[in-house]
Amino acid sequence: MSEPSPKTAGSIHVSVHQDAPIRLDADFSCAPGEITALIGPSGSGKTSVLRCIAGLLHPSQGRIACGDRVWLDTERGIALSPQTRRVGLVFQDYALFPHLDARDNVCLALGHLARNKRRRRAAELLAQVRLAGLDRRMPGELSGGQRQRVALARALAREPAVLLLDEPFSAVDQMTRRKLQEELARLHREIHIPILLVTHDLNEAAVLADRMVVLSHGTTLQSAAPDEVMNRPAHRGVARLVGQRNLFSGTVKGPAPASPGKLRLDWAGLELTVDDPGTWPPGTEVDWLIPASAILWQRPDRPTAGDSENPVDGRITELLVLGDNCAVTFALNTPDGQELHFSLPVHVVRRHGLMAEERATVSLLAAGIHLMQVNSKPAVQYSN
Amino acid sequence: MDWDAFSLSLELAAWTCTLLLPLATLIARWLAWHRFRLRGFIEGLIALPLVLPPTVLGYYLLVAFSGNSLLGGMYEDLFGQTLAFSFEGLLIASVIFNLPFAVQPLQRAFEAIPQNVREAAWCSGLSGIQTFRRIELPLAWPGAITALALTFAHTLGEFGVVLMVGGNIPGETRTAAIAIYDRVQAFDNAAAGAMSALLLALSFLAIGMVFVLGQRRRVYV
Numbered sequence: 013m014s015e016p017s018p019k020t021a022g023s024i025h026v027s028v029h030q031d032a033p034i035r036l037d038a039d040f041s042c043a044p045g046e047i048t049a050l051i052g053p054s055g056s057g058k059t060s061v062l063r064c065i066a067g068l069l070h071p072s073q074g075r076i077a078c079g080d081r082v083w084l085d086t087e088r089g090i091a092l093s094p095q096t097r098r099v100g101l102v103f104q105d106y107a108l109f110p111h112l113d114a115r116d117n118v119c120l121a122l123g124h125l126a127r128n129k130r131r132r133r134a135a136e137l138l139a140q141v142r143l144a145g146l147d148r149r150m151p152g153e154l155s156g157g158q159r160q161r162v163a164l165a166r167a168l169a170r171e172p173a174v175l176l177l178d179e180p181f182s183a184v185d186q187m188t189r190r191k192l193q194e195e196l197a198r199l200h201r202e203i204h205i206p207i208l209l210v211t212h213d214l215n216e217a218a219v220l221a222d223r224m225v226v227l228s229h230g231t232t233l234q235s236a237a238p239d240e241v242m243n244r245p246a247h248r249g250v251a252r253l254v255g256q257r258n259l260f261s262g263t264v265k266g267p268a269p270a271s272p273g274k275l276r277l278d279w280a281g282l283e284l285t286v287d288d289p290g291t292w293p294p295g296t297e298v299d300w301l302i303p304a305s306a307i308l309w310q311r312p313d314r315p316t317a318g319d320s321e322n323p324v325d326g327r328i329t330e331l332l333v334l335g336d337n338c339a340v341t342f343a344l345n346t347p348d349g350q351e352l353h354f355s356l357p358v359h360v361v362r363r364h365g366l367m368a369e370e371r372a373t374v375s376l377l378a379a380g381i382h383l384m385q386v387n388s389k390p391a392v393q394y395s396n
Numbered sequence: 397m398d399w400d401a402f403s404l405s406l407e408l409a410a411w412t413c414t415l416l417l418p419l420a421t422l423i424a425r426w427l428a429w430h431r432f433r434l435r436g437f438i439e440g441l442i443a444l445p446l447v448l449p450p451t452v453l454g455y456y457l458l459v460a461f462s463g464n465s466l467l468g469g470m471y472e473d474l475f476g477q478t479l480a481f482s483f484e485g486l487l488i489a490s491v492i493f494n495l496p497f498a499v500q501p502l503q504r505a506f507e508a509i510p511q512n513v514r515e516a517a518w519c520s521g522l523s524g525i526q527t528f529r530r531i532e533l534p535l536a537w538p539g540a541i542t543a544l545a546l547t548f549a550h551t552l553g554e555f556g557v558v559l560m561v562g563g564n565i566p567g568e569t570r571t572a573a574i575a576i577y578d579r580v581q582a583f584d585n586a587a588a589g590a591m592s593a594l595l596l597a598l599s600f601l602a603i604g605m606v607f608v609l610g611q612r613r614r615v616y617v
Contacts, residue, residue, distance in 0.1 A: 068515050094518040107516040111534045120530060123518035163516075170521055 024174045024206045028064045036060060036230040040053035042174070042206035042223070043234035047196075049209045049217035049224050049238070052253065058210040058232030060103070061175045065208070066101045078173045078206075085262030104179045105146040106159045108151040114138060115147035121169035131264075137165040142195070168203070175207045181216065193220060214254055218242060226250050244382045248299045248345045251384070254272030257353040258302045261386070266294040274378060280346050284322045288379040299384040306380020307354035309340070310373045311364065322376040324352075331368055332356055342374060397589050400567055401575035408483070408571060412490040413544055416498050419491070419499040420543060425501035425532075429511075443500070445493040454560025457489045461561065486562040486569050493557050497546040505539020506532065542606050549602035552595060 017345060023043045028036045038061050042048040050058045053113060063069035065076055067083065070091055076084040083092045109117050116135035127131055139145055142159040151159055160180060180196075197220060200207060211217050218238040226233040226241060228322045234255070235245040245251040251259050268274040268285050275286045276294060277300065279297070291374050292298065310323065329351070330341035338361045342352040351376065366372075445453060461468045461479035471479045479485035509532060510552035517527040533540070555573040562569030564578065572595055587589060 066515075066519055068518070093517070095521050095523060097519075099519055101516070101519045103511070103512050103516060107510065107512040109513060109517070109531055120517070120522065123521045123526075166516075166520060 022173075024065070024208075025072075026061065026076050028061060028071040028074035028076070030074075034060050034230060036064070036071055038076075038225070038227060038230060038232045040225045040232055040235045042208055044206055044223045045200070045204045045207055047200055047207045047220055049221035051211060051214060051217045051224055052227035053228055054212060056227045058212075058227055059178055060230065061227070062101070062178050062210055063206065065097075065174065065176060066093060066099045067097050074098075074384075081173070098170060098173040099176060100172030100174070101176045102160070102163045102168060102178060103181050104182060106151075106183075108159055108166075110151050113148045113150050113153065114143060114165075117151070118165050118169050119164055119251060121166045124170065126254070134165075134169070134263070137169055138162070140168070140178045143167045143303075155188075156184045157192060160184060160192060164199075172205065175203070175204055176189060177207065178210045179210055179212070181213070194341055196220060196230045197274055214242075223316055228253060242290040243303050243380070243382065245301070247384045248386075249327070251299075253302050256301045256303065258304065258307070260300055261352065262294045262298055262300050262383075264294055264298060264383070265293040277383070280350060282344075282346065283325065283375060284381065285300075285378045285383045288381065288383045290383055292383060297386050297388050300381055301384070302352075302381050303378050304354040306377040307342075307352055308375040308377065309354075309356060310375060321378050322381075323373050324376060325371070325373050326352075328366060328368055328370050331361060331366060333361075342372065356360055372388065397587055398570070398572070398575040398579070401570050401572045402568065402591070402594070404483075404567065405572040407492055408486060409548045410496055411487050412551045413547050415487070416494055416547055417540065417543060420498035420502050421540070422494065423495075424499050425506050426537075427499070427503050428506035443496045446496050448557025450493070450554070451560055453493055454557040456487070457485075457492070457557065458559050461485050461488075467515050480561060481565060481569060483507035483562075483564045483568055486558060486571075489557050489561045490551050490554065493554060494547045496608055497550050498543040500544065501539045501542040502536065503539075505542075509535050536611055541609050545602040545606045549599045551561050551603075552598055 017359065023041055025041045027039045029038075029391065036057055036059055050061060053056055053127060058067055064084070066070050071085050071086070074084055075082070075086070076100075081285060082088075082090055083097050084090060087329075109120065115131065115134045115138065118137050119130045122130040122133055135144070138144060138161075141164050143161050143165065146154065146158065149158075151162065154162065160183075164180075173190065177196075178225060181192055184192065186210060193216065196207075196209075200220075204249045204279045205320065209217070210219060210288065221238055223235065224238045228249065233250045235240055236244075242254050242256075245254055262277045262279040262284075265276040265283070266277050268276050271285060273287070275289065276368070277298070278287045279300075281337045286300075318361045324344060326342050326344040328340060330339075330344045332339040334355075336358055336359050337355040339353065339355050342354070344350045344352070354374070360366075400610070409597075423442070427435065458480055459465060463472050463478055468479050469503075471484075479488065512525055513531065517531045519565070522530060533580055552571075553573055554571075555577065558571050558574060559577075561572070561573075564570050564574050570578070572591055576591045577589065577590050579585075
């Protein structure tokens with residue numbers, strides 16, 4: 013039994029749909045050499061989607077194809093078994109075989125090799141995940157991070173056409189997590205197959221992934237590059253899921269006369285200039301957001317270039333030191349007291365003696381403001 | 397000392413284990429990993445020999461084995477002899493009254509295997525049979541040993557069902573337990589005492605093995 017080398021592996025295309033017992037309505041793709049992160053709150057169906065790809069769960073409708081192989085096609089009655097799918101799956105709790113040592117855990121997944129080659133290959137794989145010398149340790153004698161590496165070596169043993177990682181860093185401490193994340197980034201350069209990473213950690217997804225697929229209640233809300241998902245979410249629902257706090261409603265008033273290509277936006281009586289590529293007819297009610305990074309505090313002593321953009325007056329209502337940064341809550345001078353959230357480096361706060369209840373002005377950068385359709389259907393948005 | 401009775405008891409116990417363990421393994425895996433409506437009912441049915449008086453079980457088996465019943469009639473047509481008062485009948489009875497002793501430890505053992513460990517085996521390319529042989533069986537091994545020891549010891553000692561179904565035919569259905577009763581009836585206390593001591597030793601050995609293995613059972617993380 014010879015299996016094609018992973019270099020010939022192609023993209024994976026996933027489309028799974030069902031109503032019960034778990035609602036699934038997910039569509040996405042992942043190219044070889046790409047890490048796609050499936051993100052969403054717990055219970056959003058991320059793990060179920062992975063299980064569908066591995067063949068451990070059969071959705072009532074769907075099609076899953078990897079390269080030129082169709083693994084699942086409910087219309088044509090195709091549903092390959094997990095054994096025939098060439099999937100490398102790292103379980104959340106690793107699911108190592110507890111009665112076998114590290115080497116034999118890997119050997120068992122090397123059934124496609126001749127018997128006398130398995131041990132050598134297992135040793136190579138364990139060395140690849142930096143576990144050389146620990147071959148004969150039982151899973152119970154390994155630390156969490158080491159167990160995770162054994163699970164990874166076992167998943168890679170089959171020369172998988174796709175690597176599936178289910179919350180791989182959730183059960184290890186912060187230090188180990190950083191190390192394992194770095195190693196995943198390294199592995200990502202070494203193996204040219206699609207890698208799907210399930211996580212509920214947005215930062216992890218943003219750092220590691222080339223693409224993010226946002227799932228909620230089993231439904232794909234958006235599939236795009238991390239920066240796009242974080243800063244230009246498809247709608248209010250995604251914005252909330254990715255933790256955007258500066259989320260407001262407004263009305264498009266029309267083109268900005270002085271700056272071509274820009275729009276005027278009415279926000280509770282304030283007029284903002286917005287640089288949004290979308291076409292928004294005047295009078296359209298929109299949801300909009302501004303990432304914390306596009307809010308600039310105006311230093312009273314030294315105005316900067318950004319100060320001319322959408323200056324907004326108000327007062328600082330709360331200053332919270334979180335590590336090197338200070339989380340700032342800023343209330344507008346409008347009657348309904350809308351709040352903006354952004355952060356400032358602690359040294360800036362100290363140098364200027366910023367305090368709560370202090371009057372201040374901030375700039376909302378026009379390029380950072382992102383408009384979204386109100387009540388837009390959670391339709392899939394593909395963009396690169 | 398009735399060595400014939402002892403060798404018959406050992407033979408019966410060996411055959412019971414040989415037939416029952418594979419059967420109990422199938423039932424135990426099925427009960428451990430499937431949820432269905434009649435599960436509780438089936439588990440209760442399997443546990444019934446634990447609480448049913450042996451004579452009651454023996455009585456119903458005797459009725460089922462008679463030439464007038466479906467099972468007994470079929471057996472008679474096929475082999476030209478009755479199931480009742482035969483070694484084969486005794487063996488069937490033995491398999492039935494040992495069901496809970498074999499199924500329950502195995503079921504607990506299979507239930508203790510995490511579902512995702514089996515799934516990991518499938519994703520590693522292991523077929524269902526390979527997964528059973530390489531993963532499930534080694535992990536459920538202590539349960540299998542317990543099932544084996546309990547079945548063996550219990551078969552050696554069973555009295556009521558054996559007397560009802562098998563009677564007391566030397567070399568065919570007279571087991572050690574029956575022979576002890578027989579010797580006591582004949583005021584041959586020396587033979588009864590010797591056989592009792594031997595059965596006691598064998599039973600203690602079997603049950604001791606269960607506990608020793610239970611202590612030594614590896615704790616996997």
